[in-house]
Amino acid sequence: MIRFERVSKRYDEGYDALRDVSFTIKKDHLVFLTGHSGAGKSTLMRLIMLMERPTRGEVFVDGQNLASVGSRAIARHRRDIGVVFQNHQLLFDRTVFDNVALPLVICGYDHREVGRRVRAALDKVGLLGREKALPVTLSGGEQQRVGIARAVVGRPKILLADEPTGNLDPTLSAEIMTLFEDFSKVGVTVLIASHDLALISRLHHHIITLREGRLVTGTAS
């Protein structure tokens, strides 16, 4: 589903974020991406989302070489990827419902379908009763779960999560990891960047480790 072939990324300032990275993640697998901060985890995810282009090498998503995706097609490419951000990236002047509905509105679903799917997603993350709340009234864990609901509401093929459990206590973290495992069981390819090694090692999934932009372990899932 996701394939990196000898991918390097050098930023304009001359800093090498990724060096010659190759790996493959198969469909509906859940893979952890670890490494200390600055190892290139975020850059790797940004390449998948086409927020950046590789300096060398090729990235394939769902069989498509991302080099062939023009700037006008980026939006469409991103609609197939659900993303959970570390800092949530919620719209704070909109309700929980409107936040989760955003990807569906962008895709142009009619409002009944939007309502049905948003409630299903909110039910999944246990926030069904809070759909009319504003994000500021929610706790950090709840905001994170709104972000997850928004990431999965469009039924993406791929789910990316950047430090989804960063600021959460162990119980909440475990709950959220269980959620991600559930998604991978229904055919979603999940890639989670995390440095919570204690949590990761308890779950038995493939692990890709980066160190200073180089792949250390794990080349295929």
Added chain:
Amino acid sequence: MSRVRGLEGASQSRTGWRNQYSSWVRHHRLSAADSLRRVLEHPWSSVLTWMVIGIALALPVGLNLALDNAQIVSAQWDSPAQISLFLKNDLSVEDARKLEFKLAGADTISTTVLVAKDAALEEFRELSGFTDVLASLDENPLPHLIIISPAPGLDPPALIALRKELLAMPAIEQAVMDMAWLQRLNTLMELGHRVVYALGGMLVVGVALILGNTIRLAIESRRDEIVIVKLVGGSNAFVRRPFLYTGLWYGVGGGVIAALLLALTLWLLQSPAQNLAGLYQSSFVLQGLGLMGGLNLVVLGGLLGLLGAALAVSRHLSHIEPR
């Protein structure tokens, strides 16, 4: 597994082609309503923007109206222009009288006065004092003269046509019309229109720029939202749409204000203008924009709003990318 039933079928994330159009229309409706709600959410700043645009639109349109009215007034004036027709020298008094009678019957001519050559010579003798000189002449050098007043309501081009027509008659040697005042009036009107066009052009550009700046501020204040929408797959067109509608609403509101300002001005001027016209025994009524003119003004405002928003959006939106 049972917990995730609602999210099964993860690959069906795209809408079919037949739904594309309806979803496009749906988003337009949504953007239009959302933009209008945002504009109305801050009534004071929106009213101020509308006023600025309204005044900038009302100024040139109002001046143009004033000129149009002036043209109507000048056309209604009983023309002080008289045409002096000097007849051929060999024409008898009887023939001159017949011609005068014929001319008096024409639609384009209201009054005729015949000054026969003998009467003219007599008058000239009395007024000039050249009695001796004139007495020494063998015959009367003056021709018969018919002074006509054109029918009221003839505009300058019609007067010129009338003069040409008269000149073509075999009995008429010369037709002299005091054209200077007409030419001056026409030139002034022309100049006035040019000034209005220039002023209008500048104000139209100004309106587009004001709107562009307003939209730029709106874009800046929603920068985070734009980034998030782009991250979850919003296309540039999707992001652009609400701002174009915001521009449209500002422009339409400005057009409505302009139309109201002009209607108010007309209402204030109507009765003094009628009193003045009454003093001149004129039936002149001040002409306003009318319903169509008002609607055109609103449409013009809307188009300018779209233009200004398009300028701002093309300039500022592409710089906002997720980092």
